[in-house]
Amino acid sequence: MSSELRFLVVDDFSTMRRIVKNLLQELGYANVQEADDGNTALPMLKNGNFDFVITDWNMPQMPGLELLKAVRADEKLKHLPVLMVTAEAKREQIVEAAQAGVSGYVIKPFTAQTLSEKLNKILQARKA
């Protein structure tokens, strides 16, 4: 059941983590945990059975792109969906994220509908 999916929301701004968490709960996903950057997120991902990662790009220590690369390089985690939700909007960055294996890319500020659409698209693609 979709509501059983475990999400990890990674963002250095606690307000944005809270907003995304609220939106996920609105969509019926109550199992949401938080991390404030890639260094915090990676051990959580390795030790927990997460089904989905939503990450910012620009964070202190390990940024989102490095987290994405680390996830794709990990045998256990490499198929994990990673949705980048970020203010980074340069074309070369979006291309770089796509080449690193991002599952979806949403630029801030975003709407609840946009997040929902991208989330569903990724989940549908995984089912197919």
Added chain:
Amino acid sequence: MSTPDATAVEPLWEDLRALNVSLQRTLDEFRNSFRQASSAGKEIPDARVRLDHVLKLTEEAAHRTLDLVERSCPLADRVAVDAVALIEPIREARAAYRGTGVEALLGRVEDYLTTVQRDGSQVRANLAEVLMAQSYQDLSGQIIRTVIKLVVELERTLSRFAELSGEGEAGKASAASAPASDGHGFGPAVPGVTTGAVGVQEDVDDLLARMGM
């Protein structure tokens, strides 16, 4: 080879004296300019503290707003749901009291409950917008952090100038932390500053679609 007499070298000495005066004046002007820059440099740590404080204030305000949104959403939901639950019984009662004076009153109650249900749903939708609007704190915060990094770099540069010129004041400024390294991103696009950024989500989707995603 004959030695030039004093009259012949006098113009050369004059030129050298003028050059020396000019050089001295330039050095003095540089020191004065640097003293002013050093004075500005003393304000820089203060500017950093102020910007950090702005970050803290906006974060607190955003969390306070989110607290109230999270508390208000269930109230709006409950008002709308309770109103809907009452509409049918009121409708049945109105039918039972048809032809009496109570029928008109129950009709007004039914209309009121319909309005409460509609307005409750609208309040709920508005609260969702208030929630999303708090993302300003993240976006403005990222821009402020970028400015803080620039301020730190300026402070570092002034310190180096201080060492080079022998002026120690700006050199006493606190040690600066490292600037943003490559790979950490550029932060939110700032109109008139950022180049090469996509405009809207549709541009991102188009770009990724062209890459087969």
